[in-house]
Amino acid sequence: MTKSEHPAVRTFLFTDIEGSTRRWEADAEAMRAALAAHDAVLRAAVAARGGEVFKHTGDGVCAAFGSPNDAVYAAVAAQRALELPVRMGIATGEAEERDSDYFGPVLNRAARVMAAGHGGQILLDGASAGLVTNIGLIALGTKRLRDIAAQVEVFQVHADGLADEFPPLKTLDAVVGNLRRPATRLLGRDDDLAGLLTSIREHRLVTLTGVGGVGKTRLAVEVAARSAPQFPDGVWLIEFAAVTDLAAVPEAVAAVLGIVQQPGMTPADSVATALVGRSRLLVFDNCEHVLDAAAVLTESILGRSSSVRILATSREGLGVPDERIWPVTPLGCDGIASTAFDLFIERAHAVAPGLPLRDNSDAVVDICRRLDGIPLALELAASRMQSMTVIELRDRLDDRFRLLVRSGRGNTRHHALRHAVRWSFDLLDENERRTLAVCSVFAGGFDLTAADAVTGIGDEVGTLNLLDALVRKSLVVADRSSSRTRYSMLETIRQYGEEHLEASGEAADARKAHARHFAGLESEVLARWDGPRQRETYAWYADELANLRVAFNWAAAQLDFDTAAAIAVYTAFLGGWIEQHEPARWAESLIDAAKASRHPRLGQLYVAAAECYRTGRLTPAVEYADASAALITDDRYSRSPFGIEPTALGGTYITVGAADRWLELFRDTDTTELNTFNQGSLVMALLTSGRLEEAKVACARLLSCIETTDNPGARAYGLLAYGYVRRIDDAAVAYDTLRRGLSIAIDSGNRMTEAYLLVNLSSMVGTHGDAKDALDFLASAIENFADAGTYSHMVSPLGVLASALDRIGVHDGAAVIIGFAATAFARATFPEVAATETHLRQTLGDDEYARLRRLGENMANSAIAQYALEQIDRARTLT
Template sequence: KSTGDGIHAAFAEAGQALAAMLQLQQALADAAAAGGLPLAVRCGLHAGTSQARDRDYFGPEVNRAARIMAAAHGGQMLVSQAVADQLASQLPAGVTLRDLGAVRLKDLPRPERLWQVVAPPLRSEFPALRSLQATPHNLSAPLNRFIGREAVQAELAALLQQHRLVTLLGTGGIGKSRLSVQLGATLLDRFADGVWLVELASVADPDRVPQAVAAALGLREQPGQALADALRAFVADRQLLLILDNCEHLLAGAAALAKALLQAGPQLRLLATSREVLRVAGELAYPVPALTLPALPRDGRPAPAPDELLQHEAVRMFADRAASALPAFRIDADNAAALVEICHRLDGIPLALELAAARVRTLPLPAIAERLRRSFQLLSTRDATVAPRQRTLQVLIDWSHDLLGPDERRLFRRLAVFAGGWTVDAAEAVCADDTALPADAVLDGLSQLVEKSLVITVPGAGADGHRYRLLETVRLYAAVRLADVDESAEAAVHDRHLAFYGGLAEAARAHLGGPDQAAWLARLDAERDNLLAAQAHAAQSPDGAEPGLRLAGALRTYWINRGLPTLGLAGQRGALAHPAAQAGDLARARGLFHAGQLCICLGRHAEAREDLEACVAIVRALGEAAPMAAALQPLGTVYAALGDAARARGCFEEAVAAERRLGRPRQLAAALVALALWFAQQQQADAAEPLYLEALALAREQGDDDAVATTLLNLAMLAMARGQWQAAVPGLLEALALTQRAGSLPLMLSVFDLACSLAVARQDWAHATLWRQAAEVVCQRTGLHREAADAAFLAPWLGLLRAAPPALQTATDDPDPQALLSHLQQWLGALPAQPPGLNQNR
């Protein structure tokens, strides 16, 4: 049959299909050689079972064949593993199969291993396949098959060509999110710069929409530039599709950002999902329809036959999910009428169908229909102003909730406090208590909730291989149930959530800078939404001042490492603003200390001075020597940045003396480095060097990899300032190894900066350009601000690089800093004993 500009053909055997494909390609090649129109036709073969209906074929294997064809380039011939297996012993002479590996194809849940048919003299060399890997995106592989809505997708694809903002509207559970991701995967080849999904369900503050979009795009904050401005600059010349998912609770923030990005990016397309329109000029609102339904049997007539029922999307959805829950499930004459009734009572809502289908493990279809019938009759006599689809979903979850035992219900509603999912240990710590729900009952309860399709398992995402989450509509339902219990009981669950994630943040802080830093950073990444939720509860709770300040302080290093100092500072300011955090006590002093440190990272030195001076005033009045010593070092850094060298030196020297008295080697090392850096800025290298060496010895004794690497880099800069380029290499190599192990982005920036300077000194302009580009990418991704001393050291080297012949400055398109670390290690290891180049002291 014709498929637009293509043809879909069916064959009884794989050998027949291959012969037809080869004959077609040879005929086209012969016609082109004879002076005819050169046509490059792509072909794909797949073997499987399909449904024959109305002189046509339907089913997932037909769709897979189309996706295989779509992955090919013009003139290329692809076959699936199923076809390759059948052709193994019957390939024509001279024809071979080339293994192209497993490839992710649009909207298919699992990768498909593809083979290319090679048949000389036909063309055999082609670019990479047109797969999901070929276009940048962040779309996850679906966990189950997408059912139906082909016409909806085609209509939306056309609308996105005509309109720059399309909003999918509908009630919770209607399938807006899944449809948007499916459509994005289908349209990947239309957007050269990719399709990017921004999940907003766990974002609580409209002002944080830009951070969520930046995180999805891989952008980081930069000093002196608002994140919204960075986003506008990013989309200005890119052709991409941005999917803003679950906007309804963030309408103001989502609308403002959508408007700004559309104005900045003429090639940008936005696809939003929401329960309300964004009210942005040019927006096209598209109500997402329910899945198509079969007609209800009337006048005692039997239900249609199974094959006829399967023409309707709701039936196919239910049958597919029911077969996943109970592989033996089949539609037959005995259950067909009940299935039609279920689909109608659930109004074709995908989420409702999925939850109902999961019940086939324990109930036959007529029993499911009967329970839904009773529940709906009760609800229909009450709040008739609620939309039918909302009533349907509400009743379905009500029913699922009513089937739970007392402990399962208690666990279910307490899980509502989690944002973005949770692990087993988190659930045990937060949801259990000493009386109503013991900790050893939580894992069994979770398993039951997973079985009953109320909790979703995310494989491979937790320390034990699993992470759990609630669908957002289900989580909101659970939150209402939690609010219905005693107010003190609800507060207790939130308090335990705050205590657990506060403890996690403090445990992580103790490991950041050490050999297992990368693993702890990844763990905090997974829990970022929960950490923010815990901070929000602390800010609102009457007893949240002290734990809120502790949590915000514990996260400071994490926010800096991940290039989110503005987000960290907002949390710190929120904790400091708590009514119970206004006393001049040690907790407030520590909060001011952390706020000042974050301001330094953002280059906001005047603001940092206010925080740190206030901190010092409090701890001096309290007579707290340790916090005083800790605060003096960053305060000195601020004074140095503001040009007050004398006060800076005074702070550094007082900090060193205090740390010696206190006997804290880790903190003494940091203070020594700060004082040494001050001497280096004053061109007093001989005074700086012994301080660096003492700090290095202390850092090694403490096993503080971050401090070791930082001190080594400072010593390398000192050697280069003396004109001793060779002496800088060993320290840079060791610092590079520590950076690779720890995954520290601030260290990575310093390593590339120093490597750039070394390459300039050697007049290796190509590598100097490469290392400079890598450093700038790190800056863009982290928002880190170079300290004044680092910027001053780097400036003359960059001046020499800019003055080099342009032809020698070989730029690289979008370098990957992480991948370049190995190349940098090889380059450093190959340097000659006596570097050539600039031999004057600087």
């Protein structure tokens, strides 16, 4: 090897024997012989493709090649010949040759890519994958690797003679999606698991059917968790149990996935459109009571996307074409070797360790038979081992299920479950029964404070004691994975409790208490948000969205406008910062009634409703904004949280190219008293209205606000505005300011501000920072807005991307994107967009520019987002 004068682009292959230490310890002589054969195979394969082995690392080698194709073909040839389990990693990049060795970041990347794999697996980084030809690759997603700051795209080589299925990569990535692993292991479903894992790869819709309590959800969650590596965009559990309105099914899915309804589309079509190009597994749980709506939504999703899979649970199939029905049957319960027997023993020992149950195995077998092997019934029965013997339990079951035994076993499993639940319910004392019934009004779980409020006990310690009793009896589940315990019920239990609540005559009072509790949290939640615990508040919002929805709908239906308006206003305010806009639609639904009654919160409802501009509904948004602006100085109407009207309404006005109307919002406001949000908005309104010098003066006051506030969202927003103005006269200061704001926005969970900071940073890398950062910033911003459905904002990163593509010579891609992005909003916020239009027309010629521009103009929102991300990948190979 000779020393090169300059770094050269090379492709590196790193290998390592998996489990080599154990092999040396088990049989050193055999390992020594195997290693010699291993070295010979690798050297021959590398040499055959013109590569060179330049280093040995323990039980592996490091080789360099002139092209990624040569490296991959050498790796495939070696894997086919090797007898030891060898993992291989390939990466491409610049490296310097020195003293018979190579140096550069690409070598560390190759090592980390290799370390993420398993024996027999060949992995490539994104740079290598983008350059290989005629080689089969499996995309494994973007991963975080140890000691590498930026995420790395990882691909697996697919070739004849090589295995395709391996365990999940050994990376640092957090789990994508919202799926949580259950606390207990799954028993007796090995055949189901194996079959379902195959079915979910071969079929786009698999529905688990069976009676309530048979374990459909538990099995679906296990299948989803084991399938997660196949879905780079995550596995998502959507629980329909709390959805009572068929029309709310798409909204429930949208809420989990962060999607908003698009203009001119049904909610189902909006969800389906947003999922185009995503590789996701959706678990639709408890579909039986919303069967038609779930079927319509499923057809809409599968009709548009070939990369989404749906795993549903229901008591019957959805009736969608090409659906794969998978019946889930009760556990076998024929003797001590049965799964039902094992399940009962394991769960009973969990509450009563050391209990000699096998000494009374006949009684246990009898219990399992009488409960028909239904997992939920078995778990409820096993929980009683804390307070009675297995003989007593069997005898009580005999009494309770006498009717069931007499009627035979043919179609009585659902009745067996219902009797099991009723039996467990009847064993509670009166206070426990009432607590369980009243807490059935919650959707998606609850905390101790909420339970105390709804039960009306007025003593959290007393309420805690009752909940603890219900947890120990397996009727309530306690999740202690976060700082505050969250309680929930299995849906079968909740439904039974709800029936009891209705029969008791307390249902209306419980639902009123539920709605007013969440309305009454307004001051507490906003106070917590206005400080260092902001991210915690957003997490609370996500946890409670289902409860907030139920509370709002009940209050609105009861014409309790004070309660409904309070919930709509403060949740819409919070949702705006994290691109979750469902509560804005709640506010919009109240406006006519609030207007007729001159409700004091009418102005706040107008502010929330004006957020519909984000989805392209510009005409009503401007009407709502104008109506709100007219009420700002009217003392009969209360102001929005933190007096944020100028900031909240500014997005509507600037989107329609009315920056002057945005500036007018400040005319009756003493600018010396503006909070950080509105001070930042004033600065941006001045600049976009062409008042640069005034904007610079306002920046001085803004900087003071930024340094004194302890609200991280306000600080990040203020830094966005300050950096936005300072980029005109001091790019270095602006860039550092925006980077600081980005760090704060990410840490505090302010998704909307984060996206705009990314866009602004991307527009500046030509003068400050690493040019490659621009593409990463833009990709993150586009994905952020596309995932949330905030397409009116997406034109800004698209416009900046078009300018970047134009600069590096990707004129065709830039022209297509500019056709979609060159709106009044984009031109007002980023002047380079107009300059790019002019340059592209000159470069491409009028006819070709017009043709490409029309392509972009006619693209759907999701399509242009996908196209833009593809152009970013293309640009990365040119920079």
